[in-house]
Amino acid sequence: NAGVTQTPKFRVLKTGQSMTLLCAQDMNHEYMYWYRQDPGMGLRLIHYSVGEGTTAKGEVPDGYNVSRLKKQNFLLGLESAAPSQTSVYFCASSYRGQAVYEQYFGPGTRLTVT
């Protein structure tokens, strides 16, 4: 049982390049989330999904797109990377059906845009 995994762990992009971050969970969770973590800012929600085939915008969605074609995977795309997107990205998932929706986090992807 791997929990939440993220690929890749590190990446360096040039301005204007594109990339996709992959999040996978093996806990059969309905909900999945993408956050970015910046110094002094805590975690901010980029996009989230409440089920396969559905996505919604979070607090800071601009410059990102997401897809949830399979229940276990949640992809975060950067179409044209900008230096302001240099950050650590965390994926999380949670299970619907219990009183308190604890989120389980992946280990993070450190992205640098030059």
Added chain:
Amino acid sequence: GDSVTQMEGPVTLSEEAFLTINCTYTATGYPSLFWYVQYPGEGLQLLLKATKADDKGSNKGFEATYRKETTSFHLEKGSVQVSDSAVYFCALSDQGGSEKLVFGKGTKLTVNP
């Protein structure tokens, strides 16, 4: 909108000292409250939680009580260890059906031997 304010760090303590990290929140309704911990180089993991007023969450010697009257959820530990060095995040859950979390900015704790 909902928000969480926690004390700014960094906090530096000696081993066996008492720890308090303050957290207050603003929310409509009755959110659930959480403390998450992030050890160096890792993702966040749940430390403790409370779902209603006067609930006390506890784990690994840490405690926090959900105080509705003061809208607070302060984290405490009676005797910290070097292994407690980490960043601590207070969070509340959105009650709108997606259970989004709203996080504070985090407090970095360093415990020296």
